[in-house]
Amino acid sequence: MKDQAPTAPQTVYLKDYTPFGWTVEDVHLTFRLAPESTRVLARIHFAPAPDAPKQDFFLHGEELTLISAKIDGVAVQPALTAQGLTVSVPDGPFLWEAEVEIAPIKNTALEGLYMSNGMYCTQCEAEGFRKITYYPDRPDVMSVFTVRIEGDAPVKLSNGNPTDSGEGFAEWHDPWPKPAYLFALVAGDLVNHPDRFITTSGKDVELNIWVRPGDENKCAFGMEALKKSMRWDEEVYGREYDLDIFNIVAVDDFNMGAMENKGLNIFNSSCVLASPETSTDANFERIEAIIAHEYFHNWTGNRITCRDWFQLCLKEGLTVYRDSQFTSDVRSAPVKRIEDVIVLRARQFPEDQGPLSHPVRPESFQEINNFYTATVYEKGAEVIGMLKLLVGDEAYYKALDLYFDRHDGDAATIEDWLQVFEDSTGRDLSQFKLWYSQSGTPRVAVDETFEDGRYTLTLRQHSPDTANQTDKKPQVIPVAVGLLSPDGTEVAPTTVLELTENEQSFTFDGLTEKPVPSLLRGFSAPIVLERTTTAQEKTFLLAHDTDSFNRWEANRDLARDCLLAMIVEGAGPDQDWLDSLTKVLRDDTLDPAYRALMLGGPSNSDLAQVLFERGHTPDPDAIYDASETLAQYRAELWVDLLPRLAAEARVTAPYAPDAEQSGKRALGGAVLALQTRLDGGKAAQAQFDTADNMTLQLGALAQLVRAGQGEAALATFYDQWKDDRLVMDKWFGLQIGALPPAEAVSRASALTEHADFTMRNPNRFRATLGALAGYHAAFHQADGSGYRLLSDKLIALDDLNPQTTARMCSAFQTWTRYDDNRRSLMKAELERIKAKPKLSRDTDEMVSRILNA
Numbered sequence: 001m002k003d004q005a006p007t008a009p010q011t012v013y014l015k016d017y018t019p020f021g022w023t024v025e026d027v028h029l030t031f032r033l034a035p036e037s038t039r040v041l042a043r044i045h046f047a048p049a050p051d052a053p054k055q056d057f058f059l060h061g062e063e064l065t066l067i068s069a070k071i072d073g074v075a076v077q078p079a080l081t082a083q084g085l086t087v088s089v090p091d092g093p094f095l096w097e098a099e100v101e102i103a104p105i106k107n108t109a110l111e112g113l114y115m116s117n118g119m120y121c122t123q124c125e126a127e128g129f130r131k132i133t134y135y136p137d138r139p140d141v142m143s144v145f146t147v148r149i150e151g152d153a154p155v156k157l158s159n160g161n162p163t164d165s166g167e168g169f170a171e172w173h174d175p176w177p178k179p180a181y182l183f184a185l186v187a188g189d190l191v192n193h194p195d196r197f198i199t200t201s202g203k204d205v206e207l208n209i210w211v212r213p214g215d216e217n218k219c220a221f222g223m224e225a226l227k228k229s230m231r232w233d234e235e236v237y238g239r240e241y242d243l244d245i246f247n248i249v250a251v252d253d254f255n256m257g258a259m260e261n262k263g264l265n266i267f268n269s270s271c272v273l274a275s276p277e278t279s280t281d282a283n284f285e286r287i288e289a290i291i292a293h294e295y296f297h298n299w300t301g302n303r304i305t306c307r308d309w310f311q312l313c314l315k316e317g318l319t320v321y322r323d324s325q326f327t328s329d330v331r332s333a334p335v336k337r338i339e340d341v342i343v344l345r346a347r348q349f350p351e352d353q354g355p356l357s358h359p360v361r362p363e364s365f366q367e368i369n370n371f372y373t374a375t376v377y378e379k380g381a382e383v384i385g386m387l388k389l390l391v392g393d394e395a396y397y398k399a400l401d402l403y404f405d406r407h408d409g410d411a412a413t414i415e416d417w418l419q420v421f422e423d424s425t426g427r428d429l430s431q432f433k434l435w436y437s438q439s440g441t442p443r444v445a446v447d448e449t450f451e452d453g454r455y456t457l458t459l460r461q462h463s464p465d466t467a468n469q470t471d472k473k474p475q476v477i478p479v480a481v482g483l484l485s486p487d488g489t490e491v492a493p494t495t496v497l498e499l500t501e502n503e504q505s506f507t508f509d510g511l512t513e514k515p516v517p518s519l520l521r522g523f524s525a526p527i528v529l530e531r532t533t534t535a536q537e538k539t540f541l542l543a544h545d546t547d548s549f550n551r552w553e554a555n556r557d558l559a560r561d562c563l564l565a566m567i568v569e570g571a572g573p574d575q576d577w578l579d580s581l582t583k584v585l586r587d588d589t590l591d592p593a594y595r596a597l598m599l600g601g602p603s604n605s606d607l608a609q610v611l612f613e614r615g616h617t618p619d620p621d622a623i624y625d626a627s628e629t630l631a632q633y634r635a636e637l638w639v640d641l642l643p644r645l646a647a648e649a650r651v652t653a654p655y656a657p658d659a660e661q662s663g664k665r666a667l668g669g670a671v672l673a674l675q676t677r678l679d680g681g682k683a684a685q686a687q688f689d690t691a692d693n694m695t696l697q698l699g700a701l702a703q704l705v706r707a708g709q710g711e712a713a714l715a716t717f718y719d720q721w722k723d724d725r726l727v728m729d730k731w732f733g734l735q736i737g738a739l740p741p742a743e744a745v746s747r748a749s750a751l752t753e754h755a756d757f758t759m760r761n762p763n764r765f766r767a768t769l770g771a772l773a774g775y776h777a778a779f780h781q782a783d784g785s786g787y788r789l790l791s792d793k794l795i796a797l798d799d800l801n802p803q804t805t806a807r808m809c810s811a812f813q814t815w816t817r818y819d820d821n822r823r824s825l826m827k828a829e830l831e832r833i834k835a836k837p838k839l840s841r842d843t844d845e846m847v848s849r850i851l852n853a
């Protein structure tokens with residue numbers, strides 16, 4: 001019954017949604033754990049759902065060996081397929097009992113029940129529960145779970161509250177009805193970092209972070225982040241925690257970042273374990289954000305879940321939005337906004353302008369795992385941000401209260417979500433809803449006139465065709481605008497223009513001089529602003545804009561334009577821009593973190609993206625060369641400024657991963673990169689030799705490798721950290737990212753042969769091959785060696801781990817943008833992957849969509 005021939009990939013459509021024909025009254029599961037042969041006993045009460053359409057009784061189930069099945073105590077013989085079972089059932093309520101056998105030790109896909117370093121753990125989102133037992137594995141089927149775990153592992157955890165335990169067993173009961181994707185079980189030899197939290201209403205909650213012995217000294221930061229998140233959600237959204245216990249478990253082998261299982265969050269160990277010696281500032285910030293994200297899901301995702309997987313953005317867009325708010329509050333709001341936009345442009349824009357483009361709420365899929373995308377998450381969060389901007393803060397929180405009130409315990413839809421806003425604000429959101437159904441990045445062009453003290457802005461929107469979508473309608477685009485007078489004072493504070501037509505004009509009266517507009521402040525909508533303007537205007541904004549995002553944006557535009565001129569016209573660096581930037585860098589009233597961001601420019605792939613948007617064929621070598629030339633020029637230009645900035649960036653206090661110190665270290669890191677171009681690695685070597693935290697150590701190592709001086713340091717670093725798997729991931733990735741492009745490919749290839757490389761650990765695979773795929777000039781080597789190496793490894797990984805393989809195929813999503821040579825090389829690799837025998841459904845869908853470009 002296990003070896004059914006896989007059927008051809010099936011497409012699932014949003015429009016076909018039908019409710020399940022039964023409700024699940026309760027679920028009792030018993031696990032008898034054994035690596036090769038775990039038995040799962042299920043006792044489930046079903047009752048006919050009065051309003052559901054008539055249907056056969058079908059339960060999902062994959063890769064299960066059915067031992068026995070009973071209905072109301074009588075043995076039955078269900079009809080089995082590779083997807084599940086059907087069986088005839090009584091007209092009324094009945095008890096379903098099934099015993100199945102699974103082999104967690106053989107589960108390399110890391111979906112369902114699997115083993116990681118001898119520890120049992122589960123991953124059920126999106127459709128992994130069907131690999132544990134037969135069940136209606138869909139998010140709109142919610143039930144109360146009681147779980148008994150039998151086995152000799154000292155620690156045995158599941159969702160909800162512990163109810164009983166003794167020699168060889170533990171029992172858990174989760175009183176909150178939940179979909180199966182939120183089920184979790186963990187059993188192993190684990191140690192905990194305990195704490196407690198008293199909620200506003202006085203509930204005493206036990207908190208634990210569970211880790212492998214030896215990692216207990218890396219939990220304190222995560223625990224603080226958890227308590228901060230719990231407090232923040234009470235204060236800002238009025239949401240309290242709802243169980244007696246909250247457990248977090250760190251797992252080494254995990255496909256994603258972390259998972260919000262009810263009361264038992266499971267984390268990729270890279271997203272929870274932290275110490276100054278082994279984690280960078282960026283790691284700390286990310287860990288804090290992910291802990292918050294998963295915790296916030298308790299309300300946005302768990303208490304209110306999704307009706308079906310098309311509604312994924314209902315929980316993910318909102319929860320990303322909430323975690324961004326949290327990070328803005330506990331760190332720096334301007335810095336966080338800039339960081340978010342950098343990520344959006346780097347990941348979501350290319351996705352939305354290529355073959356993988358899809359709406360925030362997709363309308364069809366083959367494999368839902370392929371839709372955990374930047375569009376659903378990051379653009380989904382931007383949509384919430386726009387909604388909040390349009391209705392205002394007060395109305396937003398009022399609407400959220402209504403949402404929690406009205407839909408607590410529901411599996412909801414985007415329609416439900418928008419209805420709440422319509423009901424509480426009286427606003428018609430039908431046009432706004434297009435943000436959920438129309439894919440693509442809208443473009444907004446700007447014209448201006450000034451006459452008799454009246455300044456007029458004319459905005460025109462246009463949404464290019466995308467994969468499977470043409471003839472787009474105009475969307476509601478909130479464009480936040482401020483006006484500056486030529487002397488630099490703000491004459492009109494930020495106002496939000498609502499662009500709803502294809503073309504629309506907005507006027508500002510009573511001005512004495514033609515103002516300079518600061519457009520799309522705070523990046524108020526996820527669009528491309530097409531404004532042809534002078535470099536002087538941008539330089540002016542760089543010097544005077546009161547909106548910190550747009551000040552940064554002006555600099556980024558200037559950096560981009562400078563590089564584009566160097567690439568396309570062979571121009572030299574733009575001295576006027578650099579002079580203005582110098583002033584900003586010298587301004588020690590500005591946050592070091594902000595100045596560090598000012599030192600960053602568009603990445604090579606950002607430049608490729610802009611070149612493509614403007615009708616050019618990006619040349620990866622030319623992009624790389626121009627970026628290197630500009631960096632060298634800047635280093636020489638700032639030879640006197642660098643030591644001064646380095647001094648400002650110095651931290652004398654004991655290490656803390658807070659916003660202030662990490663801002664300084666970020667500035668110091670950017671300065672060291674330039675300094676290394678002048679001193680050949682002297683300063684970097686000194687920093688490497690004395691560093692007492694990973695941020696400084698790794699920063700120095702990267703510069704040494706970049707300067708061609710890194711081999712000894714790489715060896716030292718290896719010896720120091722070879723037993724720490726998370727630090728070793730950094731070692732794998734760093735050298736690939738820091739070597740010149742051609743060497744990076746051969747180094748990546750060599751590293752896949754290293755004794756510490758393994759295909760079985762997604763972190764290690766991503767550290768190595770992801771570093772290659774993320775290094776534009778290396779991946780796009782004209783001889784195709786980068787493409788070839790990645791596809792070789794993806795083909796090998798597909799049998800083990802389809803989910804990670806499929807996600808990493810997106811490295812090829814921009815293939816049609818490049819020259820004929822690179823196009824045909826990439827196409828050949830995509831076809832080679834596509835032709836692999838027994839290609840997984842995940843990878844097949846991704847490669848087919850990409851090839852369809």
Ligand code: PHE
Binds near residue numbers: 125258259293294316
């Ligand atoms: N739901 C998780 C999150 O965003 C992500 C995830 C999806 C993890 C699928 C595992 C599998 O928080």
Ligand code: ZN
Binds near residue numbers: 293
């Ligand atoms: Zn999430």
